[in-house]
Amino acid sequence: MNLDQLIVEDPERGIFRVHRSVMTSEQILALERERIFDRCWLYVGHESELPKPGDFRRREVAGRPLIFVRGKDGAVRVFHNSCTHWGAKVCRLDHGNADSFQCFYHAWTFNNLGQLAGIPDAAGYPKDFDRAALALKSPPKVGNYRGLYFVSFSPQVEPLAEYLAGAREYIDLILDQAETGMRVVAGTQLYTVRANWKLLATNSLDSYHAPALHTTYFSYMASFKGSDYQSETRASALRPGGRGRSLGNGHGVGESAIGGMARPIAHWHPMFGEKAKSEIARVQARIVERCGEERASRMCDTFRLFLIYPNFVFHDVMAITIRYFEPVAPDAVRLTVYALAPNEESKEQLDLRLNNFVSFLGPGGFAHPDDLEAIESCQDSFRSREVEWSDFSRGMRRQPELMDELPIRAFWRQWHAQIMGDKKAMRVDDLPIAGTGGAISAK
Numbered sequence: 001m002n003l004d005q006l007i008v009e010d011p012e013r014g015i016f017r018v019h020r021s022v023m024t025s026e027q028i029l030a031l032e033r034e035r036i037f038d039r040c041w042l043y044v045g046h047e048s049e050l051p052k053p054g055d056f057r058r059r060e061v062a063g064r065p066l067i068f069v070r071g072k073d074g075a076v077r078v079f080h081n082s083c084t085h086w087g088a089k090v091c092r093l094d095h096g097n098a099d100s101f102q103c104f105y106h107a108w109t110f111n112n113l114g115q116l117a118g119i120p121d122a123a124g125y126p127k128d129f130d131r132a133a134l135a136l137k138s139p140p141k142v143g144n145y146r147g148l149y150f151v152s153f154s155p156q157v158e159p160l161a162e163y164l165a166g167a168r169e170y171i172d173l174i175l176d177q178a179e180t181g182m183r184v185v186a187g188t189q190l191y192t193v194r195a196n197w198k199l200l201a202t203n204s205l206d207s208y209h210a211p212a213l214h215t216t217y218f219s220y221m222a223s224f225k226g227s228d229y230q231s232e233t234r235a236s237a238l239r240p241g242g243r244g245r246s247l248g249n250g251h252g253v254g255e256s257a258i259g260g261m262a263r264p265i266a267h268w269h270p271m272f273g274e275k276a277k278s279e280i281a282r283v284q285a286r287i288v289e290r291c292g293e294e295r296a297s298r299m300c301d302t303f304r305l306f307l308i309y310p311n312f313v314f315h316d317v318m319a320i321t322i323r324y325f326e327p328v329a330p331d332a333v334r335l336t337v338y339a340l341a342p343n344e345e346s347k348e349q350l351d352l353r354l355n356n357f358v359s360f361l362g363p364g365g366f367a368h369p370d371d372l373e374a375i376e377s378c379q380d381s382f383r384s385r386e387v388e389w390s391d392f393s394r395g396m397r398r399q400p401e402l403m404d405e406l407p408i409r410a411f412w413r414q415w416h417a418q419i420m421g422d423k424k425a426m427r428v429d430d431l432p433i434a435g436t437g438g439a440i441s442a443k
């Protein structure tokens with residue numbers, strides 16, 4: 001099949017479908033690596049993971065082994081974890097603190113600024129041997145937005161802030177919830193799902209599935225005595241006022257009122273217990289004081305799920321999680337998940353947050369396993385190659401609502417443009433449809 005036929009879009013007839021071979025093909029994955037993962041900005045880590053000089057974390061981004069490190073000068077850098085001598089990995093621990101990295105093969109030593117600081121039996125090299133040229137190599141672009149570090153393997157990539165486009169508003173909305181900054185809470189969830197990475201990306205932008213798929217979690221929430229959940233609509237996703245938006249460059253968001261769910265910032269629910277009520281009220285009052293009623297209400301009483309294209313997801317729901325994923329095969333994706341919390345949060349609040357995190361969003365929670373089972377089920381059924389297309393047309397011909405697939409179409413348009421070899425899609429938004437009220441724009 002020609003690449004341009006992989007997605008069929010016909011706004012007049014409300015058709016948007018994607019050929020399922022894009023989820024199973026080795027050739028498509030090879031193209032994705034070359035035209036998407038080698039060209040976009042990709043998340044690598046948060047500054048709070050490296051509090052002290054010498055702190056380091058190993059990362060894998062777009063198939064490259066990397067070291068994310070704070071040097072003795074206090075600056076954060078990213079290096080390829082590849083010795084400039086013969087190539088052995090100079091860092092073999094997942095995290096730690098080090099003045100230097102000594103390669104285990106022939107013991108070349110690099111300081112935490114990446115400079116080649118020591119060579120055993122250096123007399124074997126000439127006096128003018130260019131050690132500077134043999135420093136650890138960094139990706140061509142390393143950028144940071146408010147402490148979130150990204151790398152790009154393309155020297156031509158646009159500036160990070162430009163790339164993030166409308167996603168910046170949502171990153172701000174999350175980071176501003178903290179008075180003294182956000183931190184990644186220690187502990188990582190790492191797991192592999194037997195599904196194409198795009199099934200995970202589109203699941204992360206999808207609210208339509210929540211009432212159908214996550215009944216266990218919603219029943220659990222409703223089971224608390226005094227829960228307002230039962231008097232709410234069936235799931236907060238069904239409440240009016242929610243919406244999905246495309247945010248430019250393939251990024252997208254779904255945002256809605258929290259409804260009968262719990263939110264450590266700062267929406268009390270009976271599952272938190274009476275004891276937590278006053279603390280949550282205090283947190284909420286301070287946010288109102290700092291950010292004003294309107295913005296505070298958005299932070300406390302609404303949630304958002306958003307994707308920074310192609311592979312970085314924020315869940316700002318009953319906790320805040322960061323997750324990023326790496327394709328390992330057409331039918332396998334590896335996830336890394338962290339919780340994010342305000343630095344100033346009390347121990348009791350943090351406990352509530354983390355319990356909330358694992359009860360819904362964790363791989364053993366009441367909801368996330370549903371998502372994983374659903375996307376693995378999709379992937380497995382793609383063996384029936386005669387069923388060729390997946391439909392993503394929901395809400396194409398009306399003013400978009402939260403459960404419509406608008407941000408997912410935006411993801412696919414950017415994906416398709418890049419697979420075709422273009423830098424970005426001419427447009428990521430749905431086209432306005434005359435006479436339907438469906439004039440739909442990200443801006």
Ligand code: FES
Nearest residue numbers: 083085086103106
């Ligand atoms: S490969 Fe690292 S010192 Fe030889």
Ligand SMILES: [Fe+2]
Nearest residue numbers: 209210367371
């Ligand atoms: Fe879900």
